[in-house]
Amino acid sequence: MFMVFVRPIEQFAPDLMAYRPILALWVVTFLASVWDARRRDWGAANRLQFGLLACLSLAAFLSVWFSSGLEDAMAAFGVISTPVMLFVLTCLNVDTIARFKTLTLVFLGSVTLLSLQGLLAYFYGVDANELFISQLSSENAIPPKDRSPIPAEDTSGTLIWRLRSVGFLNDPNDFGQTIIVVAPWIFVLFSPAASLFSRLSLAGPWLALLAYVLTLTHSRGAMLGVAAALVFFFKDRVSRVMRVLLAAAAVGAFMLGLVGGGDRALSGKERSASERIDAWNDGISMLKDHPFLGVGYGNFTEHHIRTAHNSFVLCFAELGLVGYFLWMSLIVLSFQALNRIVQCVNSADDHARYAVLLRVSMVGFMVCAWFLSRTFVPTLFILMAMAAGLLHAARQAHPVAVAPELHQPLVWRMPSAKAVVFTLMLVSMFIRFSR
Template sequence: MARHFPKAEEGNSTLAFFFLFLYTASVLIRPHEMFLVSVEWIIIKIFIIIAFIATLAAQRPLAMLPQHWMLLALVPLIIMSGFLNGSGMIGVEQSERIFISALFPLFLYSNCITSIKRQHVLMAVCLLAALLMVHNGHVQQTAIAGAGWALDTNSVGYINLGERRITYLGFFNDPNDLGMFFVMNIPFAIYFYKKAAAFNKIIMLGVLAALFYGIYLTGSRGTMLGAGALLAVYFIVMNAGPKLFITIVALAPIAATVIASLQSNIDASADGRLEAWYAGVLMLLANPVFGIGMGQFLEEHGLVAHNSYIHVAGELGVPGYSLWGGALVFTVLTGYLIIRDQINNNKSDESEKVERSTEEANELFLNKTLFFSMMGFMITGFFISRMFTLLLYIYMGMTLASHLRLIKINPAYAAHFTMQIALKSMLYCWTIIVAVYIALKLGL
């Protein structure tokens, strides 16, 4: 793993981080889309290009981690899959999308967030964006035709029957995306609550309440389940042993499939979701090497998979899913291993405890927070197809940045970031697919 951290004179580019901050605010808050005069402006592209150039020019060292290589390897695979499935140009277009929504953001966030202070700034932007979304959604609940204060944002659903599922600007125009974002921000609010003084704790409790209110307003059952499951994951991780945790993780997809099956008896949409999952598995079995081609699930089945894992496996086959799922699982697994080290150290006898510096303790706390944010994606992503949403790679990049800082503080943590564990993660990710397939074959 050490080869991913080249020896070089250190240099933190203030310019790169400044434009990364502007990029983060632009993609999450989307202020330019609130006014007709600026709605067509391409400031998001400008900010990320400047941030990328400044990073290459002045940020040192530059790290390329296994997750970067895994996702980069998807590009030629997507193109090849497209041509083999008769949709070559679609494959090229989809590969370009990977650079814009995944590779560039992941590289920038993992390399530019070189301090906890920088991390706090971006976390605050995330929470501010979430609060604006909740407030806009609250306005949609009472406004005529469900209109929010943000330009051209309207609640969706059967308005005349009282169903008003909130939306926001840009790629947050789907209530499910809003819900996923709110769930991934819950650990951030708890983090700042624990770090805050008395008065600020009250503020953070208000932020946390707003996030749960926002989740309720999305009307997304998958999001609501995700929020509850995230709390369950916290107690499992912090209290269960590794073997019990692994067992629960392996059984979780089956449990989720059971829940979806029970809903299908009374809900046509849930029944359609199960059918889409099974269709995705059949696509994988029929095209195990290259899948049916990225972007073709909707064309083949008529609906998206409503499951990020099944969607990738069906479209990109065994190699593609192993790379995408491996990058995701490796990021979460390493975070979990660091948390287990911390728990075991706390349980050790006083004579065996490892003394940690304040800097290391703070970074460990932040790593735990980012781990649960990533778990928020993994849970909610089981019920919607958001495998290449920008949110995933923003939060994954933040997590990798924390891992890099931990290794810099204490090189012993590098033992959790070996290529061997990365390759195992590419196998572990198949637990989800196998579990869903078993549950579906049992007729659930």
């Protein structure tokens, strides 16, 4: 997991990449995981989720085969195998609460390292060319010729410096989305019995660091993700009025340009927003023309000038209703697993506490995904596998005699179908009311 996010070999020893060290690591990790899982009743392996995952991979393969040929289908299958394998490895290994906690801390530590690396680039110019992209703050802005290459020293106000990271996080929106995902896991570090002072002293600096780095991404979708995550986190802790105020404060600050700056403030009338609506409309048209398997995995840009900027639209346009139902089913199963833990386990139990935090992470991710084409990014598949692992761990710690409801099968078919219909209607409403 550390290698997937931090990419130390690519960053600091790129010459070694010719020897395919990551492929070797994949093979060794998979074989070791299978060997270890055999001794532990195959870990958190879930036949239903593995079956849906296999069917989703097959749908992606067939969608490209029927639209572009066998050679392109094999290439597409190779691309989708990365998030699929991360799901499998996570399920094979994360089957106890201790392992779940270890994974969250590795994930959190990796993103923290990347955040510190971003701050070095911002204030001292270390790898700033790779970690920052700049764009004009307004259409008429003219950047000075002698501007500083260090983002923090550029006081011209003509450029917006957007922080990104490495690997699949090399887009500011992806990096912002991942920061939102890991931020709740800071609360894994202390017990619920800790004093308020202990919580603030431990979580405060960490949250401040991640919040500041998040503002450097200038990601509008990330700010909406923050609002959604805050509302969801406090939904059972504060009144409805306070939840609305929290959401309004987060979104309002960004709309007024207090966070993000320049033309990155939210506006339904700006050109990028209009272009997204056009992409969503074309995505609907692709679904109408190819309702079962879509236009083919990775083929959205063959039918539109740019990507969908919406993970849901991208999925149903490229994989059709078949692939979209399978993808939504995996997401619904993950939320169902976490809800089951919260409903059946004492709130003071670590399983319930971590389920609440993981739900917040997934809500933040999915809200950001509404404005990003991140249907098959590794982060989503890791989160879904973590949900499966946490449910397995909770069931092992609470036998049937103690918590029979916890062990009941998850209800997913009808909720998944409803989610498919609801999201299709929501996309259509966005298109209709944005024109």
